[in-house]
Amino acid sequence: MIFYHPDCDLRFSQYGIEIPIEDDRAAKVFDFLQRLNPQLTFASLDLYPPLTRQQLMLVHDKTYVDKLFGNVEQLEKAFLVSYELQDINGNYHRYNPATRKNDFFHARNIILQQASLTFFSSKKSLETGFSYFLGGGMHHAMSFGGRGFCLINDIVIAVKLLQKEKLIKNVWVVDVDVHKGDGTAELTHNDPSITTLSIHMKNGWPLNSGNPNDPWFIPSTIDIGIEKGQEAQYLDQLKNALLTCEKQYPKADLVIIVNGADPYEFDELESSSELNLTKEQLLERDKFIYQFFNDRKIPQSYVMAGGYGKKSWEIYAQFLEFVGQSSPEWSKISSR
Numbered sequence: 001m002i003f004y005h006p007d008c009d010l011r012f013s014q015y016g017i018e019i020p021i022e023d024d025r026a027a028k029v030f031d032f033l034q035r036l037n038p039q040l041t042f043a044s045l046d047l048y049p050p051l052t053r054q055q056l057m058l059v060h061d062k063t064y065v066d067k068l069f070g071n072v073e074q075l076e077k078a079f080l081v082s083y084e085l086q087d088i089n090g091n092y093h094r095y096n097p098a099t100r101k102n103d104f105f106h107a108r109n110i111i112l113q114q115a116s117l118t119f120f121s122s123k124k125s126l127e128t129g130f131s132y133f134l135g136g137g138m139h140h141a142m143s144f145g146g147r148g149f150c151l152i153n154d155i156v157i158a159v160k161l162l163q164k165e166k167l168i169k170n171v172w173v174v175d176v177d178v179h180k181g182d183g184t185a186e187l188t189h190n191d192p193s194i195t196t197l198s199i200h201m202k203n204g205w206p207l208n209s210g211n212p213n214d215p216w217f218i219p220s221t222i223d224i225g226i227e228k229g230q231e232a233q234y235l236d237q238l239k240n241a242l243l244t245c246e247k248q249y250p251k252a253d254l255v256i257i258v259n260g261a262d263p264y265e266f267d268e269l270e271s272s273s274e275l276n277l278t279k280e281q282l283l284e285r286d287k288f289i290y291q292f293f294n295d296r297k298i299p300q301s302y303v304m305a306g307g308y309g310k311k312s313w314e315i316y317a318q319f320l321e322f323v324g325q326s327s328p329e330w331s332k333i334s335s336r
């Protein structure tokens with residue numbers, strides 16, 4: 001099942017944020033899928049209420065959650081930090097409030113809606129075996145605050161909510177975004193029910209602060225760092241890591257795949273340039289993951305995570321086209 005609604009797309013320029021991100025990638029993927037399957041419709045958002053303050057507190061500190069639900073100045077501060085909109089001298093960086101059309105309450109509500117869809121999409125995968133939310137994947141948000149364009153950690157919140165409902169016990173989070181899933185690692189490192197695997201650039205953000213005591217260095221259950229120029233070994237390393245997870249950690253009742261497209265060679269974000277996989281390599285990656293969990297009958301729930309520039313939508317689209325072709329259930333794949 002695919003989850004998408006255009007009201008969940010966060011369009012940065014509306015808030016005066018000048019990060020060079022093509023914010024229509026989810027819409028492009030949805031249009032592509034709708035051409036393949038005209039039955040595909042938008043999700044009915046009234047079925048999926050935005051996350052609440054109490055739900056956020058399952059993973060985030062009260063002080064931080066209070067800021068997110070505080071006044072406009074407190075909320076702006078949280079966005080300035082999470083989206084890196086200030087330089088070290090406190091001047092605005094990639095942020096021009098004069099051009100904004102909506103305030104940060106509007107942006108926050110979209111993010112709470114997105115996080116709700118991550119939860120409901122994951123819940124649906126427990127019935128259908130596969131679900132894909134065209135959004136979410138905010139894996140850098142930590143217990144104490146947002147960072148790396150991630151305000152809240154929708155992935156860990158979804159896991160905790162499903163555990164609270166006693167629908168699942170053990171979960172794997174397989175994070176193939178080009179950046180380490182540091183927020184997810186920080187939020188789960190004391191919880192043996194959540195096994196985290198992150199395969200990412202060995203060097204560069206977020207591992208370039210130079211201080212190994214920084215919380216972004218808290219290890220995932222398994223971290224695979226790929227050096228620049230080692231792209232040919234990427235797939236084997238991923239396969240080995242999944243087999244190690246299977247041997248050494250509790251069997252998953254659910255896997256959430258943080259399906260970043262930013263390892264793509266044509267990704268336009270500067271901080272993702274250390275790892276450059278081709279379109280074909282990324283399709284191999286995604287097909288391998290899909291088949292690995294399909295063979296083991298483990299429900300799989302996907303979120304988009306990073307993917308920047310004009311071509312990133314193609315990576316999601318080619319994978320979902322493959323899923324559609326390989327699944328006899330394709331005609332039932334719909335966002336309702």
Ligand SMILES: [Zn+2]
Nearest residue numbers: 177178179306
């Ligand atoms: Zn990323």
